[in-house]
Amino acid sequence: MKNLDLLVNSEEKRQEETLMLIPSENYASKKVREFVGSRLSNKYSEGYPKRRYYQGNYFIDEIETLAIEKAKKLFNVPHANVQPYSGSPANSEILFALANFGDKIMGLKLSAGGHLTHGHPNITFSGRYFKSIQFGLDKDGLLNYKKIEELAKKEKPKVMIIGTTAYPLVFDWEKFAKITDSINAYLVADISHVSGLVLGGVYPDPAPFAHVLMTTTHKTLRGPRGAMIMVTQKGIKKDSELPSKIDKAVFPGLQGGPHNNTTAGIAQALIEADSSDFRKYADQIVKNAKVLANYLKGGGLTLVGGGTECHLMVVDLRPLKLSGNVLAEALEVAGIVVNRNSVPNDPMPPFYPSGIRLGTPAITTRGMREKEMKIIADWILKVVDHVKDIKLSTNSEERKVFTRNFKKNIQKDKFLIDISKEVKNFLQKYPIS
Numbered sequence: 001m002k003n004l005d006l007l008v009n010s011e012e013k014r015q016e017e018t019l020m021l022i023p024s025e026n027y028a029s030k031k032v033r034e035f036v037g038s039r040l041s042n043k044y045s046e047g048y049p050k051r052r053y054y055q056g057n058y059f060i061d062e063i064e065t066l067a068i069e070k071a072k073k074l075f076n077v078p079h080a081n082v083q084p085y086s087g088s089p090a091n092s093e094i095l096f097a098l099a100n101f102g103d104k105i106m107g108l109k110l111s112a113g114g115h116l117t118h119g120h121p122n123i124t125f126s127g128r129y130f131k132s133i134q135f136g137l138d139k140d141g142l143l144n145y146k147k148i149e150e151l152a153k154k155e156k157p158k159v160m161i162i163g164t165t166a167y168p169l170v171f172d173w174e175k176f177a178k179i180t181d182s183i184n185a186y187l188v189a190d191i192s193h194v195s196g197l198v199l200g201g202v203y204p205d206p207a208p209f210a211h212v213l214m215t216t217t218h219k220t221l222r223g224p225r226g227a228m229i230m231v232t233q234k235g236i237k238k239d240s241e242l243p244s245k246i247d248k249a250v251f252p253g254l255q256g257g258p259h260n261n262t263t264a265g266i267a268q269a270l271i272e273a274d275s276s277d278f279r280k281y282a283d284q285i286v287k288n289a290k291v292l293a294n295y296l297k298g299g300g301l302t303l304v305g306g307g308t309e310c311h312l313m314v315v316d317l318r319p320l321k322l323s324g325n326v327l328a329e330a331l332e333v334a335g336i337v338v339n340r341n342s343v344p345n346d347p348m349p350p351f352y353p354s355g356i357r358l359g360t361p362a363i364t365t366r367g368m369r370e371k372e373m374k375i376i377a378d379w380i381l382k383v384v385d386h387v388k389d390i391k392l393s394t395n396s397e398e399r400k401v402f403t404r405n406f407k408k409n410i411q412k413d414k415f416l417i418d419i420s421k422e423v424k425n426f427l428q429k430y431p432i433s
């Protein structure tokens, strides 16, 4: 069996020596990580501040209250719950609070950039226990608000849970609110990917339009792995019981004791986000993404939606007849870590999609700016050029065997290994905390 210390150290080293372009990942500060690793994880605190089922919670009460108050101030909302273990449990808790099993819910399809918890059929809690209505994107990869409105008016869902993991343009929350208001539905804004950008003022704020907000805390918010559910003024106006319904759905509805170490990490991330430095950081994420997108387009790549207005972009590899798997594997050997990703109306199955997804939150945390985006784009374009003639078979068995062999053989590719050395060398100038 491998030594655990060695494995943990190796992962830390991998993070240091590779370019992290997965848009949902980031580097939490040293202080956030220290709190997450603190003795706070020893304590049980079922309940809420001043209403616990365990003794000995006076400091924990203050820590959780501090996180709640910071969240309320920053997102300008009257109620926040910071206990959800992560984004998926949080979305389940929201649905549990707002709807009954069998009620209709509506969200963006997984293949179009929605999340599993937004009603993905059959295999998820949200798709199995609720009647799920799903909408996609138009051929150009964009939301069609008119069509969404028609579908919502026809189906009349009780809840619309709206958010994305891959949409490169900003959402028009006002248009979504017009739709939900017209059918008296709840609007839940899942801003997991973009909450840091919302705080930085570089992404539209859903708080005036939605009834409930949910965000994970480990993406652009740069905190520990966790989540928060917030009720807006509009939410309380629609239903004054909403804060208590959400709190009850979290505990005792779906969770037990909160992870106090994470709560302290969230409080710290929110303190860090309440600063002009963080606002500059958020602004730089979007600037970097736009510059990177332009260089990639200039190098001949096609981007879904024509580019980006946020922290991420999706490259459509169909014009090159190149598989997202092949490119993502090759980039990883070159020290550049991205996701393979479906493109809108992808003819290929999700395991062999026709695109890659990349984003700038993590590299911006490392201190990279516009000039570094050119260097990164050049590496990506070189790798694309290197593998562009490698084609996956359309036969699913052949494809499996090919992928297995390809994955093994590409590890020895000298051209890619040489780029990985350049990447490693380059990254020494951008240490992580």
Ligand SMILES: Cc1ncc(COP(=O)(O)O)c(C=O)c1O
Pocket: 024, 086, 087, 088, 089, 091, 115, 117, 163, 164, 165, 190, 191, 192, 193, 216, 226
């Ligand atoms: C929009 C969105 N919602 C929910 C989640 C689920 O979060 P978690 O992975 O923490 O359960 C994610 C995670 O990628 C997400 O991007």
